[in-house]
Amino acid sequence: MRGWCEVLELAIASGKGGVGKSTVASTIALVLKDKGEKIIAIDADADAPNLHLVLGVDKWSERKSYSDSKVAEIDPEKCIRCGECFKACPYSAIERTPDGGYRVIPLLCEGCLTCTLVCPVKGAIKRFTAESGEIRIAETEYGFPLISARLKPGRPNTGKLVTEQKEMAKGMASEDTVIVTDSAAGIGCQVIASLAGANLAVLVAEPTPASFSDLKRVHTLTRHFMQPSVLVINKFDLYPSYLEKIEEYAEEHGVEIIGRIPYDETVPKSMALMRPVIKEFPDSPASNALIEVAERVHEIVKDWKNWFAKHRPRKPEPYKPIIIKPNKIEKGGERER
Numbered sequence: 332m333r334g335w336c337e338v339l340e341l342a343i344a345s346g347k348g349g350v351g352k353s354t355v356a357s358t359i360a361l362v363l364k365d366k367g368e369k370i371i372a373i374d375a376d377a378d379a380p381n382l383h384l385v386l387g388v389d390k391w392s393e394r395k396s397y398s399d400s401k402v403a404e405i406d407p408e409k410c411i412r413c414g415e416c417f418k419a420c421p422y423s424a425i426e427r428t429p430d431g432g433y434r435v436i437p438l439l440c441e442g443c444l445t446c447t448l449v450c451p452v453k454g455a456i457k458r459f460t461a462e463s464g465e466i467r468i469a470e471t472e473y474g475f476p477l478i479s480a481r482l483k484p485g486r487p488n489t490g491k492l493v494t495e496q497k498e499m500a501k502g503m504a505s506e507d508t509v510i511v512t513d514s515a516a517g518i519g520c521q522v523i524a525s526l527a528g529a530n531l532a533v534l535v536a537e538p539t540p541a542s543f544s545d546l547k548r549v550h551t552l553t554r555h556f557m558q559p560s561v562l563v564i565n566k567f568d569l570y571p572s573y574l575e576k577i578e579e580y581a582e583e584h585g586v587e588i589i590g591r592i593p594y595d596e597t598v599p600k601s602m603a604l605m606r607p608v609i610k611e612f613p614d615s616p617a618s619n620a621l622i623e624v625a626e627r628v629h630e631i632v633k634d635w636k637n638w639f640a641k642h643r644p645r646k647p648e649p650y651k652p653i654i655i656k657p658n659k660i661e662k663g664g665e666r667e668r
């Protein structure tokens with residue numbers, strides 16, 4: 332044991348999607364594994380999981396059904412066909428049947444209960460727990476397991492699914508394991524669950540206005556969780572003036588930039604081949620830069636106790652969600668400024 336903690340969790344996050352998070356996450360997992368670390372990878376983007384594609388996984392050794400959402404169901408024996416639920420459903424999830432009755436479209440139902448409130452017949456509408464998706468486990472060909480979740484279309488996503496994946500990873504982990512979590516895009520529940528409890532956030536951004544804006548939002552979350560973070564700038568040569576802005580931001584907030592990855596067509600080519608770029612094109616400019624990023628992460632992991640002592644945030648950053656109050660909405664629907 333290295334003297335820090337039994338399991339170290341790294342969360343790879345970006346705010347904006349499509350900026351190379353999975354490429355960075357897979358490279359960190361692969362390089363740390365090659366350096367002798369015990370690794371468990373998690374794909375925490377259940378809406379659009381893709382880490383298994385990057386790692387060439389095509390079969391799963393274990394599948395577990397996941398259910399946490401409720402949907403409504405109309406009992407045709409009790410329904411008196413008044414149509415009140417059909418009129419009231421805010422998601423248009425109730426349709427008429429050819430025989431004049433009504434039925435719920437499970438794919439569209441959000442389980443909001445509005446229909447049960449307007450229904451005049453007790454027990455005509457029931458709610459039941461629907462299968463939301465599944466959690467899959469695979470042993471990758473690179474010698475570490477991957478835990479990946481996949482939601483069914485239309486099922487709501489919550490942080491609970493990510494928390495369950497992380498609990499599974501901790502159950503599988505042994506002493507000194509490094510868990511590498513590839514977070515979803517955005518700053519919603521899934522990302523909050525990915526960051527919560529992680530020791531280090533590896534933030535990924537590209538020099539574009541959208542990515543810079545989302546980087547600042549996700550960085551605020553890490554500071555709220557009192558987490559140290561490091562930054563990787565992907566496609567750094569895309570837009571020099573935004574590269575400068577991101578570098579200034581990182582310096583101002585004391586965030587170490589651990590790598591600048593150049594734009595390189597070997598990255599999309601390797602994705603099309605379902606192979607990690609560092610394995611398929613090991614000498615490409617992107618691979619060299621990605622390996623340097625992972626090696627820096629490994630240095631930090633090896634020296635975690637000291638590194639954390641120097642880089643841990645000293646005070647939490649309050650994270651205040653934007654709440655729009657009804658009295659702030661003008662009659663025409665415009666928000667007051």
Ligand code: SF4
Nearest residue numbers: 420440441443444446
């Ligand atoms: S629970 Fe809500 S979304 Fe589902 S059918 Fe009823 S009103 Fe519509």
Ligand code: SF4
Nearest residue numbers: 410411413414416450
């Ligand atoms: S509100 Fe109740 S009784 Fe009326 S159509 Fe819907 S399920 Fe049937």
